[in-house]
Amino acid sequence: MALTLKHLFAVIMLSGAFSLVSAMLFVVMDAVDVAFTEAAVGAGVSTVLMLATMALTVRVQKETKKPILLPLVVVCLVGVLLIYGTLDMPNFGAFDSPAQAHLGSTYLNITYKDMGIPNVVTGILASYRGYDTLGETVVVLTAGLGVILLLSGLKGRKDKE
Amino acid sequence: MDSNLNFIFGHLPYWLFIILMLSGLFIVVSRGNLIKKIVGLNIFQTSVFMFYISIGKMKGGTAPILLDKSANNSAVIYSNPLPHVLILTAIVVGIATTALGLALIIKIREEYDSVEEDDIQKMDQKDLMKYNKKNVLETNS
Numbered sequence: 001m002a003l004t005l006k007h008l009f010a011v012i013m014l015s016g017a018f019s020l021v022s023a024m025l026f027v028v029m030d031a032v033d034v035a036f037t038e039a040a041v042g043a044g045v046s047t048v049l050m051l052a053t054m055a056l057t058v059r060v061q062k063e064t065k066k067p068i069l070l071p072l073v074v075v076c077l078v079g080v081l082l083i084y085g086t087l088d089m090p091n092f093g094a095f096d097s098p099a100q101a102h103l104g105s106t107y108l109n110i111t112y113k114d115m116g117i118p119n120v121v122t123g124i125l126a127s128y129r130g131y132d133t134l135g136e137t138v139v140v141l142t143a144g145l146g147v148i149l150l151l152s153g154l155k156g157r158k159d160k161e
Numbered sequence: 162m163d164s165n166l167n168f169i170f171g172h173l174p175y176w177l178f179i180i181l182m183l184s185g186l187f188i189v190v191s192r193g194n195l196i197k198k199i200v201g202l203n204i205f206q207t208s209v210f211m212f213y214i215s216i217g218k219m220k221g222g223t224a225p226i227l228l229d230k231s232a233n234n235s236a237v238i239y240s241n242p243l244p245h246v247l248i249l250t251a252i253v254v255g256i257a258t259t260a261l262g263l264a265l266i267i268k269i270r271e272e273y274d275s276v277e278e279d280d281i282q283k284m285d286q287k288d289l290m291k292y293n294k295k296n297v298l299e300t301n302s
Binding site: 008011012015018019022025026029030031032033034037038041042045046049050052053054056057058061062066068071072074075078079082083086087089090091092093094095097099100103104107108111112118119120121124125129132133136139140142143144146147150151154 | 183193196221222253271
């Protein structure tokens, strides 16, 4: 749908709906914290940002003829390689997969003893990986500064011309 | 035969996520509109998140929020919390990059009066040709 639609409003709304559906999928796969974040950030904030961008730029996509064969070939090639890569993976939800064998259960055992928080994901995020989360906020700060710097020159330029 | 079916159903989620990811990649590569490119990038990103989360899923497991004081000797199975932590960080970083990309689009539209890749490239080409001609004239005179 996003391929053929010309009205960007519909495209952006569909992208928001996609985020919401993916949040539900995260709940199904036991990642409730991720689902919260995806619903708030992916379906909420990013949709609003895209709508604001659309309001400041254009609403309807221009009719353009782009070659479709080369992208299709590239995408198919990447897809074949990726699917070939999954052939070695353990089954979905398997108990004996390498991802389950090591650290995951350790954190499940020690988080409550160390922090007293029953939510293991929050415990790891805020404590064991506190510096990483701090770095993440630095990334968000940098991005915010970048957006401000990019957009602060807008009005002045228009007045000058 | 049974093991074959088991293999296919066990890997089907991964393949679906890959197909979703490829549709995002296809939008990024084949569409000229910059806002659509960002939407495609978002789809790409979210499907990678799904793939990561699916690796942490355990059959019959529940969300990693402890029901007892310790997971040590309880009968409850918890899914792996580590991919969740990773993806939480990734989502927030993703929205930061998306915001920056959208700001860049607004700036591009300010300069070029278009958000279509073709128009922008055409204008760049024209500018380049003009610049080259001017340089040639200056070096000749």
